Amino acid sequence: xxxxxxxxxxxxxxxxxxxxxxxxxxxxxxxxxxxxxxxxxxxxxxxxxxxxxxxxxxxxxxxxxxxxxxxxxxxxxxxxxxxxxxxxxxxxxxxxxxxxxxxxxxxxxxxxxxxxxxxxxxxxxxxxxxxxxxxxxxxxxxxxxxxxxxxxxxxxxxxxxxxxxxxxxxxxxxxxxxxxxxxxxxxxxxxxxxxxxxxxxxxxxxxxxxxxxxxxxxxxxxxxxxxxxxxxxxxxxxxxxxxxxxxxxxxxxxxxxxxxxxxxxxxxxxxxxxxxxxxxxxxxxxxxxxx
Amino acid sequence: xxxxxxxxxxxxxxxxxxxxxxxxxxxxxxxxxxxxxxxxxxxxxxxxxxxxxxxxxxxxxxxxxxxxxxxxxxxxxxxxxxxxxxxxxxxxxxxxxxxxxxxxxxxxxxxxxxxxxxxxxxxxxxxxxxxxxxxxxxxxxxxxxxxxxxxxxxxxxxxxxxxxxxxxxxxxxxxxxxxxxxxxxxxxxxxxxxxxxxxxxxxxxxxxxxxxxxxxxxxxxxxxxxxxxxxxxxxxxxxxxxxxxxxxxxxxxxxxxxxxxxxxxxxxxxxxxxxxxxxxxxxxxxxxxxxxxxxxxxxxxxxxxxxxxxxxxxxxxxxxxxxxxxxxxxxxxxxxxxxxxxxxxxxxxxxxxxxxxxxxxxxxxxxxxxxxxxxxxxxxxxxxxxxxxxxxxxxxxxxxxxxxxxxxxxxxxxxxxxxxxxxxxxxxxxxxxxxxxxxxxxxxxxxxxx
Numbered sequence: 001x002x003x004x005x006x007x008x009x010x011x012x013x014x015x016x017x018x019x020x021x022x023x024x025x026x027x028x029x030x031x032x033x034x035x036x037x038x039x040x041x042x043x044x045x046x047x048x049x050x051x052x053x054x055x056x057x058x059x060x061x062x063x064x065x066x067x068x069x070x071x072x073x074x075x076x077x078x079x080x081x082x083x084x085x086x087x088x089x090x091x092x093x094x095x096x097x098x099x100x101x102x103x104x105x106x107x108x109x110x111x112x113x114x115x116x117x118x119x120x121x122x123x124x125x126x127x128x129x130x131x132x133x134x135x136x137x138x139x140x141x142x143x144x145x146x147x148x149x150x151x152x153x154x155x156x157x158x159x160x161x162x163x164x165x166x167x168x169x170x171x172x173x174x175x176x177x178x179x180x181x182x183x184x185x186x187x188x189x190x191x192x193x194x195x196x197x198x199x200x201x202x203x204x205x206x207x208x209x210x211x212x213x214x215x216x217x218x219x220x221x222x223x224x225x226x227x228x229x230x231x232x233x234x235x236x237x238x239x240x241x242x243x244x245x246x247x248x249x250x251x252x253x254x255x256x257x258x259x260x261x262x263x264x265x266x267x268x269x270x271x272x273x274x275x276x277x278x279x280x281x282x283x284x285x286x287x288x289x290x291x
Numbered sequence: 292x293x294x295x296x297x298x299x300x301x302x303x304x305x306x307x308x309x310x311x312x313x314x315x316x317x318x319x320x321x322x323x324x325x326x327x328x329x330x331x332x333x334x335x336x337x338x339x340x341x342x343x344x345x346x347x348x349x350x351x352x353x354x355x356x357x358x359x360x361x362x363x364x365x366x367x368x369x370x371x372x373x374x375x376x377x378x379x380x381x382x383x384x385x386x387x388x389x390x391x392x393x394x395x396x397x398x399x400x401x402x403x404x405x406x407x408x409x410x411x412x413x414x415x416x417x418x419x420x421x422x423x424x425x426x427x428x429x430x431x432x433x434x435x436x437x438x439x440x441x442x443x444x445x446x447x448x449x450x451x452x453x454x455x456x457x458x459x460x461x462x463x464x465x466x467x468x469x470x471x472x473x474x475x476x477x478x479x480x481x482x483x484x485x486x487x488x489x490x491x492x493x494x495x496x497x498x499x500x501x502x503x504x505x506x507x508x509x510x511x512x513x514x515x516x517x518x519x520x521x522x523x524x525x526x527x528x529x530x531x532x533x534x535x536x537x538x539x540x541x542x543x544x545x546x547x548x549x550x551x552x553x554x555x556x557x558x559x560x561x562x563x564x565x566x567x568x569x570x571x572x573x574x575x576x577x578x579x580x581x582x583x584x585x586x587x588x589x590x591x592x593x594x595x596x597x598x599x600x601x602x603x604x605x606x607x608x609x610x611x612x613x614x615x616x617x618x619x620x621x622x623x624x625x626x627x628x629x630x631x632x633x634x635x636x637x638x639x640x641x642x643x644x645x646x647x648x649x650x651x652x653x654x655x656x657x658x659x660x661x662x663x664x665x666x667x668x669x670x671x672x673x674x675x676x677x678x679x680x681x682x683x684x685x686x687x688x689x690x691x692x693x694x695x696x697x698x699x700x701x702x703x704x705x706x707x708x709x710x711x712x713x714x715x716x717x718x719x720x721x722x723x724x725x726x727x728x729x730x731x732x733x734x735x736x737x738x739x740x741x
Contacts, residue, residue, distance in 0.1 A: 040414030042391055126559050128551075148558035151716070167553050238554040239718055240709075248456070254380045 017084045023234045024093055032263035039259055053264040063265070065240050066248045073159060073244065080163040082215055085170025090204065092171070103172060110168035118232040121161045122148060125233075151241040154234055158242055162229060170215050177211035178204070217277060224273050245269045341369045341631050346386055346397040348378035353583065353650035358643050369631045371541040378403050390623060399636065401452070402619045405441075405694040406701065408449055411553075417448040417621040423629055431639035435655045439616055440696055450636060451616035452644050453652045457578040457602040458684050460563075460585070461624040463677055464595040465489055465573040468671060473680055474600045479510060482603045483540050486549035489573040496549040498572035499541070500563050501556045507537030512613050513605035516692040520703050520732075525696075525740070527703060527732030531607065534707070535725055536715050538714055545715060553715045568593050576602065578614050579668075579685075582651035586672040598677040599684045615691035616655060653685070661686055699739040706731045 010014075033053055038045035057063055092102050109117060124132050125147035136144035145153040181204065189199050227246035230236060236243040236251070245265065253262035348357050355373045362371050374397065376382040390396055390411070402408040411417055423433060431437060433451070440447055459474075459482070466473065469488050474481060482497070490497035499506065512519045514533040522528040523705065544550040551561065551571070563575040564584040568591035584590075585597050602613055620639070622632045635643075644654045648667040653659075665682050694700075705727060714724040 038414065039412060040387055040391065040416065045414070122558065122560070127555055146554070149552065149554035151554075151718075154558075234558060237557060237712070239713060239716060251705075254384055255705070256699075284347075 007241060011180050024054055029263045029266060032260050033267055035260045037259040038257070046059065049260055053261045056261055057264065057268065062240065062243055062248055066243045066245045069155060069242065070224060070226075070244050072155065073162075074220055077159050077166070077223050078216060078219045080159070081166035081170050081219060082212065084163070085167050085215075086174050086208070088167065089174035089178055090200070093175055106171045107168035109165045112165075114228045115164070115232060117165060118161070118229050121157075122233050125157055148234055149238065150241040153163050154238060154241045156240075158229055161233075162223065162226060166219060170219075173211055173215055174208065177208045181207045208248060213280070217280055220280075221273055222275075224269065305676075340367070341628050343369060343371045343399060343628060343632055343635060344374060344397045345371060345399040345401070345635075346376055346389065347401040348376055348382070348403055349647070349650065349652075351375055352588065354647035354652065357646040358390070358639065359647060362638065362643060369628075369635065371635060383407055387411070390625075394623070396623055396625060398628055398632045399622055400621055400623060402449070402621065403617055405619070406697045408621070409694075409697040409700075410617045411621065412443060412448045416624055418624040418629055420447045420450065420622065420633070423622070423633040424637075426630060427633045427637045429633070429640070434640055434657060436657055439655065439694060442448075449619040449621045450640060451618060451655050452620050452640055453616070453618035453647070455579050455614035455617050456653065456656050456685060456689070457576070457612050457614040459600045459602060460567055460575050460577050460581065461598040461600065462567060462570075462573045462595050463598040465494070466598060473598055473677075474603075475683070476607055477600070477603045478605065478607055479506065479536075479540050479603045483543055483547075483549070486544055486574060488548055490547075490549045494570060495551055495566075495572040496574055497544055498550060498561070498563050498566040498575045499544075500561070500576070501553050502712070504576055505537070505708060505711055506541040507534040507711050508704070508707055510534070510537035510540075510605055511614055512692050513609070513611045516611050516690055518694055518696050519692060520700065521696050521698070521736075527696075527729060527734070527736055529703075529707060529732045530729040535721065536726065538711055538724060539722060541711070542715055542721075553712060567597070579653055580651055582668055583649075585676060586641045586649075586651075586668075586670050588672055588675050593675065596675055596677050599680045601684050601687055601689075610687060610689050612687075612689035612691055615693075618652065626720070681728075699735045702735045702739075703732050706735060 034049060034051070036047050036049045036052070088106060090107075092099060092272050095102070127133060127144075127146040127149045130147070132147070133144040145156075147157045148154050175223050185203050185207070186199055189203060194202065226244055230242055230244055230247045231250070233286065234242045236247050246269070249262050249269070251263045252258045252265060328639055345355075347355055347361075351373060355375070359371050359373045364368075376386050386397075386400060390400065400411075402411060408417075426586055431440060431447070435450060440450060461473070466489070471488060472484060474485065486495075486497035492572075508519075510533040511528065511531055514531065515528060521526060522530075528534075543554055550556075551566075555561075561571075563572075564579045564581050566572040567575045567577075568584070570593075601610075604611060620636055622629055622636070640654075641656060644652065644656070645659075645667070648654065649670060651668070653664055653668075661682070665678065666686060669676055669678055669681070710728040710731070712725045713719045714721060719727075
């Protein structure tokens with residue numbers, strides 16, 4: 001009993017921090033869903049709005065656009081980063097030399113400031129005089145894509161950039177996963193006459209399932225919240241082709257000062273991520289039984 | 292047993308937090324309701340040094356640093372501290388939260404543009420200045436001009452410190468080579484025609500910053516300087532033919548390749564001054580706020596002189612300037628040192644803001660000597676500036692826009708920009724753009740004023 005109290009006292013500072021900076025704002029944002037808030041007036045600026053904010057969502061033409069863009073963004077970015085990361089991990093793992101250096105190089109974008117990375121990539125993507133289009137013109141493509149300046153290409157450009165930053169993350173995790181696969185499995189397989197490709201698909205990929213699961217969950221959650229890159233590079237444009245949920249929420253909250261509606265949208269985003277994660281957990285149980 | 296422990300601890304924490312938050316909420320209420328009484332009893336007898344905090348958006352090295360140093364040297368009993376905030380969405384939010392807070396709040400703050408100011412005034416953050424102005428013996432009419440301050444219910448809540456003047460900047464060499472005289476009285480049709488003549492050898496004839504400065508918005512302001520976004524019924528004025536003409540003219544600039552394309556200008560974050568100085572464009576729409584770049588020949592070395600013309604008009608002979616009075620200074624209604632703050636402001640408006648001229652800010656002071664202003668403006672860069680044309684542009688007696696209303700202003704701007712964008716990028720016709728811009732704007736206004 002005494003020990004218990006001591007234990008709780010030890011975690012109390014942290015618990016208080018969690019409570020005040022996470023739980024309380026969370027509950028307050030839920031409260032805001034049913035409110036209109038002119039936050040400049042402090043707490044007296046709160047007025048009851050009932051379900052107005054929820055009804056508003058049904059009339060919001062950007063919301064649909066943002067959701068589609070979010071879905072496309074996540075559906076392409078996550079597999080792209082995972083597959084590329086896995087390939088690179090397998091290749092680098094074969095290397096005896098330079099393993100650490102290569103790993104560090106690929107990991108660097110992930111730990112670099114997204115703001116700096118975005119600014120550099122906007123220069124690279126410049127349609128008229130950027131290095132990417134200059135290169136494309138040099139190899140004979142006379143009409144290279146407009147990248148960030150084109151409604152058709154802007155989202156693709158953002159996907160490439162974000163996938164590039166995540167490759168380092170998936171690579172490091174996959175390399176750790178690869179090292180955990182017992183060598184005798186491969187030996188046994190090669191004695192049985194399985195070639196490299198078969199070994200990869202029948203041993204490496206299944207053995208990496210827990211790793212893949214972890215990466216998929218974390219990446220889906222973070223790609224759903226993509227914001228910084230959009231804010232710096234395109235501001236949701238051109239023609240709303242890169243409008244995503246997080247940026248939409250930001251506009252509502254800090255440009256139009258509709259805090260209640262922004263909170264409602266945030267909860268929608270949360271629910272979506274929550275459901276996706278729940279489904280993943282369920283399916284993971286199935287995978288594990290499969291083993 | 293263990294479960295019980297958990298429950299007790301959680302309930303304890305909850306109770307604690309409720310008490311704590313109730314306390315802080317209570318004290319908030321007290322201070323805001325009690326300030327009225329407090330101000331009157333602020334004792335001036337104590338010999339303590341009063342510290343004033345000013346929040347402004349100009350980097351300290353572009354003037355505010357000198358202003359504060361000048362004041363502090365002569366007023367040991369009132370010491371001023373300048374805090375810079377970045378004048379963008381997040382910076383303004385930072386100022387707003389500082390104003391709500393009780394501990395770190397500024398005494399004096401500067402808002403840029405009526406939209407931010409109106410928000411703050413409506414939330415009761417700005418102190419009424421009339422009495423303070425009287426006490427400080429500040430003559431609003433003589434220094435700034437009664438017409439140049441917008442009153443709310445007959446009261447003054449801010450004083451403008453800067454007069455911004457919009458102008459068109461030219462690469463003089465290119466203008467002379469095209470055989471064109473410097474325009475003085477001109478319309479936007481003339482502008483578009485001149486842009487065509489100034490376009491050659493891969494250099495664009497014009498640059499207007501999208502999406503910040505777009506012709507539909509500019510022409511609307513020119514046609515209706517007072518509350519340009521709203522019509523007489525309080526709905527949006529976006530059905531105006533000024534908007535239609537603005538869209539057409541801007542599209543013409545893109546279609547004739549006199550200007551870099553709309554999406555590229557946004558995605559590459561192109562700025563008017565760098566387009567002009569790096570030789571990408573021969574004519575840009577700018578204003579006095581660009582003077583610090585014009586003077587900076589080290590960072591932007593160039594061979595040519597910069598010449599100036601007033602911004603083009605809706606119709607010939609008019610004298611509307613699309614910029615106007617800015618740097619709106621207010622006193623925090625919760626400040627404990629309002630009188631000291633006012634004496635600083637009256638000093639700043641009569642002489643203090645001269646230190647801001649080299650940074651490109653023209654004082655609102657009517658008595659300021661324009662020749663002296665131009666001299667400080669130009670500094671050592673006279674070899675790179677057509678000084679005569681600058682004097683000419685600055686000496687015109689302009690009509691400036693006035694914005695009293697700001698219902699859904701940010702949203703209206705966004706709507707105008709978006710529908711224009713769709714038209715500029717050939718995603719919809721002019722008719723569609725005009726129809727949607729009006730319908731959406733009216734809807735936004737109605738939703739807000741509901």
